[in-house]
Amino acid sequence: MSTIQVQDEQGVRIITINRPEKRNALSLEMYTSLTEYLIQGESDNAIHAFLIKGQADCFTSGNDVTDFLTNSNLDAEHPAFRFLFSLLDLTKPIVAAVTGAAVGIGTTLLLHCDLVYAAPSAKFQLPFINLALVPEAGASLLLPQLVGLQKASELLLLGESFNAETAKSLNIINEQISDDMIFEYSLSKAIKLAGQPPQALQATRALLRPNKELVRAQMEMELKEFEIRLKSDEAKMRFQAFLKK
Numbered sequence: 001m002s003t004i005q006v007q008d009e010q011g012v013r014i015i016t017i018n019r020p021e022k023r024n025a026l027s028l029e030m031y032t033s034l035t036e037y038l039i040q041g042e043s044d045n046a047i048h049a050f051l052i053k054g055q056a057d058c059f060t061s062g063n064d065v066t067d068f069l070t071n072s073n074l075d076a077e078h079p080a081f082r083f084l085f086s087l088l089d090l091t092k093p094i095v096a097a098v099t100g101a102a103v104g105i106g107t108t109l110l111l112h113c114d115l116v117y118a119a120p121s122a123k124f125q126l127p128f129i130n131l132a133l134v135p136e137a138g139a140s141l142l143l144p145q146l147v148g149l150q151k152a153s154e155l156l157l158l159g160e161s162f163n164a165e166t167a168k169s170l171n172i173i174n175e176q177i178s179d180d181m182i183f184e185y186s187l188s189k190a191i192k193l194a195g196q197p198p199q200a201l202q203a204t205r206a207l208l209r210p211n212k213e214l215v216r217a218q219m220e221m222e223l224k225e226f227e228i229r230l231k232s233d234e235a236k237m238r239f240q241a242f243l244k245k
């Protein structure tokens with residue numbers, strides 16, 4: 001079974017992260033597949049929106065920590081960062097359905113989505129500091145803009161997990177939807193987006209994101225710092241401690 005599954009339905013490209021035995025940790029190959037499915041969907045005239053989801057009990061536990069240890073050379077062509085830059089450059093809207101763990105990039109990717117729904121089982125976390133890393137995906141710019149500097153500092157400097165109710169109060173998600181209904185509900189919203197006039201939809205989306213180039217510049221700065229941190233002894237110790245657990 002593929003670790004990234006794709007299915008097109010009524011103008012929506014549904015992308016499912018599927019590596020349950022590792023809590024949907026994203027390997028380099030998985031990032032590459034995600035990017036390819038996004039880029040293909042972007043150029044496919046039959047696709048008008050994306051839906052990203054995991055399994056009922058896990059969205060994604062973020063980057064595969066093993067890859068942090070074995071692959072510490074980063075540039076914009078690194079699969080994780082290619083994925084993030086491809087998210088930034090999408091012109092078609094993205095819906096996310098969050099169930100269970102949404103850790104690291106599992107939370108930061110949501111900052112690039114247009115509609116985010118989360119179930120009561122959702123557990124968000126930005127644990128970069130706990131791993132001796134720094135944020136990515138432009139989160140160091142997008143998060144303070146969304147939730148305010150004090151709250152963003154709390155989430156990024158303490159690295160504690162938070163639930164869907166908190167995520168809703170911070171506007172990180174649109175709505176909390178029951179675990180039973182979340183995939184159906186999120187798909188119905190994605191289908192609704194896909195039925196909107198496509199050019200106006202994309203133009204509206206672009207207007208809602210006037211600081212795209214600023215976000216890109218921030219992502220480039222984060223990438224440089226992330227690479228330095230990734231190679232540090234303090235980070236390597238944290239990765240090894242997690243994997244030994």
Ligand SMILES: C/C=C/C(=O)SCCNC(=O)CCNC(=O)[C@H](O)C(C)(C)COP(=O)(O)OP(=O)(O)OC[C@H]1O[C@@H](n2cnc3c(N)ncnc32)[C@H](O)[C@@H]1OP(=O)(O)O
Binds near residue numbers: 025065080131136
């Ligand atoms: C550029 C991007 C940056 C980032 O995304 S930074 C964030 C990196 N991610 C993390 O630090 C999260 C690490 N994972 C966790 O904290 C926990 O897991 C969860 C809270 C997500 C789930 O906890 P529980 O339900 O108790 O599961 P379990 O026993 O910890 O994990 C089950 C198996 O999955 C492997 N695993 C989980 N997450 C990752 C990961 N991110 N990278 C590699 N492996 C992972 C474990 O090791 C274990 O494996 P085995 O069964 O073989 O012992």
